[in-house]
Amino acid sequence: QVQLLESGGGLVQAGGSLNVSCAASGRALNGYDMAWFRQAPGKEREFVGIIRWSTGDTYETEDARGRFTISRDKNTGYLQMNSLKLEDTAVYYCAVGVSGRYYDIRAAYYGSWGQGTQVTVSS
Secondary structure (H helix, E strand, C coil), X not given: CCEEEEEECEEEECCCCEEEEEEEEXXXXXXXXXXXXXXXXXXXCEEXXXXXXXXXXXXXXXXCCCCEEEEEECCEEEEEECCCCHHHCEEEEEEEEECCCCCCXXXXXXXXXXXXXXXXXXX
C-alpha cells in the first residue's frame, strides 16, 4: 500500500501561482500513475491531470493545460499551478493507481489518496 502525504497549497490572489507536493512512501512508483483531482464545495471530485511515473509523460485537462504543470522527482509528485483563477479554489488531492494501457481519470480507480490540501484563490 502506498502512503501519500501532501504539502503546499494555500491562499493566493487570482493570477498567482501555487505548488502542491505529494510525497509517496511504502513502495516505489514505477508501474504506477499519480493523478491529481480537486473538489470544490458542493461539487464532485474532478480529474485535473496525471503523470505516468515510469516515463514522466503527463496529461492534463483542457482547463489545466498551459496553466498547470505536473512533474515528479524520486518519490514526490508536484502540481505547479500558474495563472490561478477564482474557480480553481478547491481541495486538491493526489492519488496513485497501477498504470494501465490508458490513463484512468475516474476517482474510483485509485486506491491510495493523499489527505488533500486547500487551494484558495481570491480576487
